[in-house]
Amino acid sequence: MEFFIEYAGFLAKTVTLVIAILVVLASFAALRSKGRRKSAGQLQVSKLNDFYKGLRERLEQTLLDKDQLKTLRKAEGKAEGKAEKAGKKNKDKPATKPRVFVLDFDGDIKASATESLRHEITALLTLATPKDEVVLRLESGGGMVHSYGLASSQLARIRQAGVPLTVCIDKVAASGGYMMACIGEKIISAPFAILGSIGVVAQLPNVNRLLKKHDIDFEVLTAGEYKRTLTVFGENTEKGREKFQEDLDITHELFKNFVSNYRPQLAIDEVATGEVWLGVAALDKRLVDELKTSDEYLAERAKGAEVYHLHYAERKSLQERIGMAASGSVDRMLLNWWSRLTQQRFW
Template identity: 55%
Template sequence: MEFLTEFGLFVAKAVTLVVALIVIISVVLSAAHKDKGADSEDGELRVRKLNEKYRKLRESLQARLLSEPERKVRAKQVKKEEKARNKAEKGKAKAGDTTETPKKRIFVLDFDGDIKASDTDPLRRAITAVLSVAQPGQDEVVIRLESGGGLVHSYGLAAAQLDRIRSKGIHLTACVDKVAASGGYMMACVADRIVASPFAILGSIGVVAQLPNFHRLLKKNNVDFEVLTAGEHKRTMTIFGENTDKGRQKFLEDLDDTHVLFKEYVGERRPELDIAAVANGDIWFGRRAMDVKLIDQIQTSDEYLIEACEGADVISVAYQRKRTLPEKLGLATSAALEHTVWRLLSAFRSQKIQ
């Protein structure tokens, strides 16, 4: 009975949500037509100094460990030190003192990859901004990379964006905390140095293609499907038509050629690799990946950046596209629906156990 009640509430919420969304989307679309072309700016560059982030975390914990009187004394001391530091910097700027050696800067970029490498455009814009100020031979770029791979052409473009950094003579480090496989590793291998956590997944240097075929189903129901092409290899495989051995052979040849290009790309950027041993589609976890030279160091991105803060200015750079209201509503709806489904599944499991 409790399960039926939960299910009824779920249906009522779903219906209410759909009706509300229809009304809201109608209003939004109407407003969008009125405001179309009002603002051509589609995003903004966000810059944050990570040295300050880590410093504040440390000071926050230190303050909580102190007694109330000690905390007050410490707060006054920190404020005094900060004031003295700012005064000294202003004095140097006013006097035009440029004798101090410029501090190394480490620019931190993030890439969270899906099958289409949708983060490529924000990455491209962030790289363009960084390259306009980074000093070759002095500064460094760190890419925090997470991706299980996807479309060849999409990840080829993403990797080419990272190649822009190396071609300018700027040291590039790739940090992998969870996974950089297939297209993800294609991007990681561009870096001068790859740092990965102990159980990060790396490798999968291979190519895969799969597609269903409904030809027999259509034939059984007396449905004809015709594919008309100009050019012998214009369509080697089809979902609805009848595939031939000749078409399959050509498709496999294309896959093999793509794999060869992938291996050549990785081999050129990591010449110390035994490419024949690692380019068989297998994956390796962090420590095993280091054994076969897929990576250079075992360390999390947090460890790497916190250590870097001791001798450099570490700056996070991210380009964030402005989401339209319909997109925001879509994300909110998706999250609400996912939450509701999980609640329903949990209720069903509880009912089943009882």
């Protein structure tokens, strides 16, 4: 036990020193960037066909001998030559492959990724046609109603433009995440991804009795009968609880209507219970249309289409980058310390 106490003391000193250094660096960066305009982000575009081709060629170079590789490359060269000649003959009607635009959304409770998503969608809609396709790789367990409402509205722009939208879910699309997913004309899920949770939840602690016990008064003054329904510090009333529950029920009804509008094939009262299902069961409930990973789907599409990955990257200041690095470092150090002390295992 003495070892652990000494180790904890050493770790605390180390963490304190690291944080102090990072604070100094962040302050220096803030002074340097003071008065400068924040630079805008930029759209990064990469062709996934080249990525898949590189993987295949790397494997071929490892597995095939020189003669086999030479024969294969010669055959590929002939095929490309024939395609090029065919293209020159049909100049009036050039054969163009359909395009697939791939977007990623990794959602937190505030749906922060919406800021990048909106720019990516704005960009692709300047070129995309109904002959193209947008594929969204979605991961989210949900979050704030208004945040995911905005994220869903961004995806609705794609549907309104008449561009086919496919949503791929490898891990989770629940609650607000499923609100986004249901907009897709096709929803593809990995067999054990988590889907559903079509419900609304709100919770808050109330410490009013604790305050009274210590003779502490807390006053809440409002203008408007329902400006405050439930509070953390004030004394909650049954009337306030009823109004709060009514608001939740209204939000839930709007959620159900939204999902039903985009997926009328659902038995909405059966699935809008707040429950979640794994992909295999979700297919039976018609929450998804097909069981497949996003990798499998995109690899198949790359055989007959030009696949482009779009990512709008915000240019973070030096101060922001240092802050993110500091936060990640401290989190990892504390997690490592806790797991050593408790021998806790994480799934």
